[in-house]
Amino acid sequence: MSRYRGPRLRVVRRLGVELPGLSRKTPRKAYPPGQHGQARKKRSEYAIRLDEKQKLRFNYGVSERQLVRYVRKARRAAGSTGQALLELLEMRLDNIVFRLGMAPTIPGARQLVSHGHVTVNGKVVNIPSYQCRPGEVIGVRDSDRSRQLVEANLQFPGLAHLPSHLEFDKNKLEGKVNGIVEREWVALQVNELLVVEYYSRKV
Template structure:
């Protein structure tokens, strides 16, 4: 599967905002976006007038890259969000938030969504008592995620639990750090998603 393998900090600079792709580094003074808050490249500082379409496209790209999803997958999520009852933009963000890899990241078991995907594929986590290896699984209220006992001393997991206080735990999740266990208490609402996202721009883009 095609994945972006270059410097992740360039993505944040391109999208003109923190996407929190580098874990705890994003909360320190080492953050590349904090040091150079302009687009990469020799013309990065130039002021550019953007069309409405360009603004909508950049917003879609920002969200897609934040969650680490390919173009076709993201479009499928939009189609599903549009099919559901309620506000399409909110439905889209809820589907993205309820992905297994995102929930693991939000629970503080990894420093980034990319780390969560890698560990899920290696069978590090158990969902409702069963080993899972599919990062895109959609979770629902009542689902429980546990780190397998033999994997609890993985440095990435131990480090992530030490810095979860920097990110904060969403109200719709519950975590028992001592037992490496987390539970989805409820479906997230729009107020639970604090990232600077204008989902209405994405809806406008796909509605053309």
């Protein structure tokens, strides 16, 4: 399944939860879109797990194939599979750029990275899925266009608070990854255990 490029608010309404990485807008209506959006339905366990999985997919902007790959990688990691999955998604370069405030949304951050405006340890990296590691420095390419884009985005960041594992210098337009994200700093309301259960029979 390819990356979603349709109406973002429609997805937010359907899942019934804010997706800070996907859209900065909040829906005016609290029920799902469509003719039967207000009808109360008894939801199966599968439907609940599917929704949790879709929250991750749409918020972080990954395809189904990518998410399956992340789940497999998380299973090989030590500790909780759900926690490892969130860490892998949170440490993607496009998400780090978004969390630093250099882009208003994760799709905006992905575009910033893929167009070559972002550097890692002084070198241009144009791969949004690049896994950042503790100690790496995320900066802006040394060009007027790149600096102007980031400075404009910094005036209206997607999220107000900087997570504890990141630091950012607005004067240098430079951020640093100090560690791995803690669960409490994940901005998305999601039950990662249900996502792991969803893939337990599929992966």
